[in-house]
Amino acid sequence: MLSDVRCLTNPDWVFEELPRHVDRLSRERLAGAGRDQDSLRRILSTARFPAGIPLHLAPDGDDAALRPNRPLADGLTLYLEARAAAAEQLGRPADDATLQIGLELGPEPVFVAWIDAGHTTRLPGEAVPPPLGQSAAAVRHWIEARIAQEIPTADDRLETARAAARAYALRAAAPNTLRAYRASIRAWCAWSERHALPCLPARGPDIAAFLAAERGRGMSPTTLDLRRAALTYLHRLADCPVPTQDSAVAATQAGIRRDAAARGHAPKPKRAAALDVLQALLAEIDLASLAGVRDRALLLIGFIGAMRRSELAAIRIEHVTQEARGLTLRLPLSKGDRQGAGVDIALPYTGSDLCPVRAYLAWIERAGLAEGPVFRRVFVPPKRPFALTRGEPVIGSEALSDRSVARVVQHYAAKAGFDPSEFGGHSLKRGALTTGMRNQVHPSRLKRLGRHKSYAPLDHYLEHGDAFEDHPLKNLL
Structure with missing residues (x-):
């Protein structure tokens, strides 16, 4: 700007x-x-x-x-x-x-x-001090530069090793988390600048007022939790006292959640694309089109693998191994894999029209892919001047974004007659686990399929049926 x-x-x-x-x-x-x-x-x-x-x-x-x-x-x-x-x-x-x-x-x-005369030239990798007490613009520039910090080439110097440690520490958070933090910090900087308030370090009552103002703009309590977490991250990165733990901030946040619940604005999870819904979505796909072949593979792999949208977007051909019983998909990074050890996901041959292996192979063959991202953008180039028709569809080189994966699900949900706003990137994973639950699959196997460390998060992904029909004591009285 x-x-x-x-x-x-x-x-x-x-x-x-x-x-x-x-x-x-x-x-x-x-x-x-x-x-x-x-x-x-x-x-x-x-x-x-x-x-x-x-x-x-x-x-x-x-x-x-x-x-x-x-x-x-x-x-x-x-x-x-x-x-x-x-x-x-x-x-x-x-x-x-x-x-x-x-x-x-x-x-x-x-x-x-x-x-800007306030900036001085520094050696590559040298730590830039946080802009304490400086303008909101200086804070924005500093946080962007810190998050984008590259890992320096090792040269046996202490300064380089320290710079590398800082760069590695930044990579402890997932890229999607860092993007969300950056957006929240930019919102805080703009708001504090507009009201002539100190940006870094911030004051607890000012952050409480910021959260209240954001709620007034229609931000959900979940988004406000993210805003607060981002400001905690900013102050810890700057190595200064964390004002988000102030009692005024905690009380404001608790009051916002209570008020939202009283107004009936409780967060609603995305609808599960269980087997019946998945079949309805697949029925709307045009398999004569290049994008349709891609989308069928995406939906089936996301469902059978109980995958998050970010995991689907990150699949590369080099990570897929074809075996006699199906495909083994290697995820080098996953939200549940905090140690970065990698996760293997089995995609079995199912012997039916809903086979994810056949869908994957059909897409790879149709697209002519040998390496790189599996799921990519498919687009038609702009019509050339004086051309009577547009060109043939082209496959991009970059992977689809996680948001594009969610839009694919919403697109076919709308075509199938559902409300697309009820669906999203989590619909496939919720659908897989819900389908397993309805078929009396043991919870331990569902936990393993969902790659959860405990049973606590599993319930969040399950879409329970009719509360009266499924009441556990219905036939006992």
Whole structure:
């Protein structure tokens, strides 16, 4: 996002002229934003300047106020173009936290680039101190840089070993968890900046107010738990006192959960795609299409293997071994595998139309895959100019995201006449375990199928039937 937006002349005149320089959608957003600085930065960070505007380099020194100096580029239409151009001209990575891009609003808008004087050059792998007491922007840059820290090449130096230890410690959390933490920390930084509150270290009452404000925006108690966990992570990473344990925070969170329950907003798990539901979803697949062959394999493997969406997205051909009785699928990483030892999942031949092995082999053969991710994007390239028809479907090289896996399930749920919002990435695993329960499979075998360390989380994945029909004492009285 733009680091700063400043008016160089009469603000009334600027705000009267600014709309004519941006695209229609941005004009509409500006009309409803007033002159709030934070809203203005957000809108202009994504606005398009159709006529193109120049990029200048701000002067060096302490007086880094936005004043045009050396021209760097011209004809830029977006903030991201300006950032890329500045990075190229200054010989810096586009994601360099010290590179700042602002916007001057005068007779004509001008992008301005400068290097944040508060940042200093450090040796590769050297620890960057946490920005305690600094701006929310500095905290955002610091946490992004820390999470993206690479493991340095070993060179028998103590500093390198310490940098490697920090990088390995960051990898203790799953990538999906880190993505969620980053989003929550960005939300906190934006909120604290908007209300001129200290961002790091934060204060307990301020975090309680933040959680209440997020609840007011419609965030669920589960999301707020994640917000709180992310702020705990931020403060522990910065090695400073953790304010999320403050009694005000705990009481606020407990009150939010109670209020949500009283209003009937208790969290509802995704519907189980049990065998009957799975068959309904499979019946909607067009096996004449490339995507249809892929989706059939995805649904059947996810069901038979009782797999999470992230596990499905991570399957690689190198991890699949074909044997006489079926396939053995090796998961190097799994949510339940805290030690990283790897997990083997058996996918047996079933001798029916619902065989996951046949579905997998059909997809691999149809797609012509020999290595890499199993489940990939299938798309049709844009039609070439003057072409009468669009091209043939193309298979991407990257794996589907875990969210794409969930969207596949929801797509066929909608086609089968179900409410797609009731389904998600957990539907396949819940469906597998629920189907096993309905067929009186012993809980120990279900626990092993679900790869759970104990029986406690197993019940969360089971979808119980009619409470009256299945009452254990119904026929005893």
